[in-house]
Amino acid sequence: MAEACELSVVIPVHDEERIVEESCRELAARLAERGLSFEILLSENGSRDGTPRILERLSGGDPHLRHLHSPDPNYGLALRRGILAARGRYVVADEIDLCDVSFYDRALPMLRRGDADMVVGSKRARGSVDLRPAYRRLATWAHNSLLRFALGFEGTDTHGVKAFDRERIAPVAARCLVEGDVFASELVLRASLEGRRVVEIPVTLRERRPPSIGLWRRVPGVLSQVARLIWLLRVRAPARRAAGEARER
Secondary structure, X not given: OOOOEEEEEEEEEOOOOOOXXXXXXXXXXXXXXXXXXXXXXXEEEOOOOOHHHHHHHHHHHOOOEEEEEEOOOOHHHHHHHXXXXXOEEEEEEOOOOOOOHHHHHHHHHXXXXXXOOEEEEXXXXXXXXXXXXXXXXXXXXXXXXXXXXXXXXXXXXXXXXXXXXXXXXXXXXXXXXXXXXXXXXXXXXHHHHOOXXXXXXXXXXXXXXXXXXXXXXXXXXXXXXXXXXXXXXXXXXXXXXXXXXXXXX
């Protein structure tokens, strides 16, 4: 496969030995059916099971598959590394237990036409079907409500699948400072604040397995990351702009 391609699918993976091979092969087959020039970039982070060995074998036998390794389990860092390493003109940031190619079918034409710089598959947009347990739907609502209240977020969702123009959005990813689960939120918020065209479309969400890291174990870290994000975007960034304007005067 040539270095450049039309589409890079970036997927962070952590302890996914049960589903990673089947998911990759199924996704690759569906993308090939569509005649796309593509790569699937698995950004493995801190796995303690057989995931790294499976990825070594898969990437050695399929030119469409690449993988990165990070020693620590950190979703945001893994996603950021994958985005910055992507070769495609367009990038889809996906989840190994989702890989809903119908989203690609709707989002890629929007990017090609220039209708958007980023397309977010929103679990809360009108027309979406979210089949996760009620407590996880509530957590999504609470997280996005906090972003709306504290940071003026105007959308309905920041997590989950998203597609974007790499040249327009990868520099935004490089400027993101929060890691962990909240990286995805910072990416969407920064893209919007920096004038990128962010568009939401509804999705139907069916997960293949429960989350690899339980929700309640993630809550303290998420709250800490959100607090840092609020400080970065509401306090530090305006202060730096004001200091820059003062120097110009």
